[in-house]
Amino acid sequence: MKTLGAIDIGTNSIRLEVVRIEDDFGIATLSQQKEPVRLGEGEFKTNRLTNAAIARGVLVCSRFAEMARGFGADEIIALATSAVREAENQHEFLEQVRDEAGIEVRVISGPEEARLIYQGVASGADLGEKRAVFVDIGGGSTELILGDASNHFLLDSMKLGSIRLAGRFLEGEKGPVSPEKYAKMRNYAKAILSHAARRFADYGFDSVYGSAGTITNLADVTARRLGDAPNSLRNYVVRTSDLQATVDLLCRLPLEERRRVPGLDADRADIICGGGAILMTVLEELRAEEIRISDRGLRHGIIVDRVDQERPTRAEDRPHATRRTSILQLARACKFDEEHALNVVQISHWLFDELRRLGFHPYGARERELLEYAALVHDIGCFLSHSNHQKHAYYLVRFSDLLGFNDTEIDTVANVAYYHRKAMPKSKHENLQNLTRQGRKLVAVLASVLRVAEGLDRSHLGLVKGLRLERLSRPDRVAMTLTASTDCQLEIWGVETNKDLFEDLFGTLTIEIEPPAAKRAKPKAATRA
Numbered sequence: 001m002k003t004l005g006a007i008d009i010g011t012n013s014i015r016l017e018v019v020r021i022e023d024d025f026g027i028a029t030l031s032q033q034k035e036p037v038r039l040g041e042g043e044f045k046t047n048r049l050t051n052a053a054i055a056r057g058v059l060v061c062s063r064f065a066e067m068a069r070g071f072g073a074d075e076i077i078a079l080a081t082s083a084v085r086e087a088e089n090q091h092e093f094l095e096q097v098r099d100e101a102g103i104e105v106r107v108i109s110g111p112e113e114a115r116l117i118y119q120g121v122a123s124g125a126d127l128g129e130k131r132a133v134f135v136d137i138g139g140g141s142t143e144l145i146l147g148d149a150s151n152h153f154l155l156d157s158m159k160l161g162s163i164r165l166a167g168r169f170l171e172g173e174k175g176p177v178s179p180e181k182y183a184k185m186r187n188y189a190k191a192i193l194s195h196a197a198r199r200f201a202d203y204g205f206d207s208v209y210g211s212a213g214t215i216t217n218l219a220d221v222t223a224r225r226l227g228d229a230p231n232s233l234r235n236y237v238v239r240t241s242d243l244q245a246t247v248d249l250l251c252r253l254p255l256e257e258r259r260r261v262p263g264l265d266a267d268r269a270d271i272i273c274g275g276g277a278i279l280m281t282v283l284e285e286l287r288a289e290e291i292r293i294s295d296r297g298l299r300h301g302i303i304v305d306r307v308d309q310e311r312p313t314r315a316e317d318r319p320h321a322t323r324r325t326s327i328l329q330l331a332r333a334c335k336f337d338e339e340h341a342l343n344v345v346q347i348s349h350w351l352f353d354e355l356r357r358l359g360f361h362p363y364g365a366r367e368r369e370l371l372e373y374a375a376l377v378h379d380i381g382c383f384l385s386h387s388n389h390q391k392h393a394y395y396l397v398r399f400s401d402l403l404g405f406n407d408t409e410i411d412t413v414a415n416v417a418y419y420h421r422k423a424m425p426k427s428k429h430e431n432l433q434n435l436t437r438q439g440r441k442l443v444a445v446l447a448s449v450l451r452v453a454e455g456l457d458r459s460h461l462g463l464v465k466g467l468r469l470e471r472l473s474r475p476d477r478v479a480m481t482l483t484a485s486t487d488c489q490l491e492i493w494g495v496e497t498n499k500d501l502f503e504d505l506f507g508t509l510t511i512e513i514e515p516p517a518a519k520r521a522k523p524k525a526a527t528r529a
Helices: 051-070 082-086 090-101 110-122 162-169 179-203 213-225 240-252 255-259 272-286 298-310 321-333 338-357 365-377 389-398 407-418 437-455 489-496 500-506
Strands: 002-009 013-021 027-036 075-080 105-107 132-137 142-147 152-158 207-211 237-239 290-293 464-472 477-484 508-514
Touching: 002 051, 002 298, 013 051, 013 298, 027 051, 051 075, 051 090, 075 082, 075 090, 075 298, 082 090, 082 105, 082 110, 090 105, 105 407, 110 132, 110 142, 110 152, 110 207, 110 298, 132 213, 132 272, 142 179, 142 272, 152 179, 162 179, 162 272, 179 272, 207 213, 207 272, 213 237, 213 240, 213 272, 213 290, 237 240, 240 272, 240 290, 321 338, 321 365, 338 365, 338 437, 338 464, 365 389, 365 407, 365 437, 389 407, 407 437, 437 489, 437 500, 489 508, 500 508
Parallel strands: 002 075, 075 105, 132 207, 207 290, 477 508
Antiparallel strands: 002 013, 013 027, 132 142, 142 152, 237 290, 464 477
8 A cells, every 4th residue: 555645736725635545546535635825926927936925835835745744655746837837936936845845846737737637527527428528717727628537638728717817807906896897807718718618619518517716615605605505515516607696796795795705715705706707707608507516626636647657557558658649649740750769769768778777877767758758759850940950859849738747857858859969968058947957967868878879770770679788997988789680880870970978978888789699600510520
């Protein structure tokens, strides 16, 4: 059994879920915590987290990490979303959390946030063969997902959240929200949401599920207003017309009276009308008459995603299938040479494994996987221009919405592709500034492997069938012996002209060719004296 802590660092609140993963991969919840932090307060005007917000966020992350360890957590996964994602000074927050809480926070993209929300909410929904739209309204962004019980078909993440909208239209207001102000918020939300919502509506769905604080608070207020007393809001169904009446009621109240409304979290009173405007716009654009409430969200998605990595599955359902599929979709869209890329992946793996066997690096399966993805996309920049195609590859990877990755992993893959030829990685390079010293070291090691691997398929003919390395000393040298199907002088030349980074890290590289066993000369039969 394993104990796992999941921390969801949102724009409004930070949430913790601690679970025990049973031997049969069942999940037993040990603790749930939520703390309103307002990490994104004031950020969306300056694109910077305030010092006060950073301090609040670091304190809560430290307490939650300590709590998870108190339950015996073997692993703590912390993901940050909109507020940290968009902040120019995100590194300040990430470094302080690393130093004070002892955890690495991973910043995820909007589409990746949507995917994990789907994982969490769908795991608690009884969909069968039916399709649903999943709506999650956070403080800084709104995610829409369309999927069934086992797959998602559409993902969208928009820069529209309850804190962001309230900050734009309601900042400092303590009185009621006028019909004119509410109409302005609805029009603003519609301008951002309408195109995406129409795509979802045209696709077709059977139901709508809502998650996160804005939706659950509005549902709770509505249930109490109607005289319902459900033990839990899980799968509670609310009519759109009843929700609209609740939003209208809240808008008519001044802030202090809003705080006292039964079912409403007082800390959310100043932003609930903004969140309500977003929800009502979504439901109107989807032409949905009702919404079903989910008590699950991103943190549950973190857990489900992690459990899936532990569970034995078919090859096509491996934990990194989402990541590899996303990378291949990008590569194929760029018309890459797939056979060459797969050859380079294979050679990269041989080199990576041999270097690890000889003690040249400490990296394992995760880093090997990132190397694979960089090898798959290293030449996609040729889609734009062969000249400096490594730079084009970097931008195509860095600014694509790759699923299953956090920002650091995307940065790593993009930079390894960037350094597969020409420039040597240097800490002053702008494209390396978001990586830690350890992250830059990893890029250098993986790029050195990719440079040599690319050279070993210089002809794009897959001539190299195997290799082994030997570590020599006096002076430091690495002897590479290749098994090849035929003469591969072009491959050797490719390595000789592109081994500079490898030699900087591991020592002088020498190459010998050994033909396949079947092609070796047979020893002459012994003759009688």
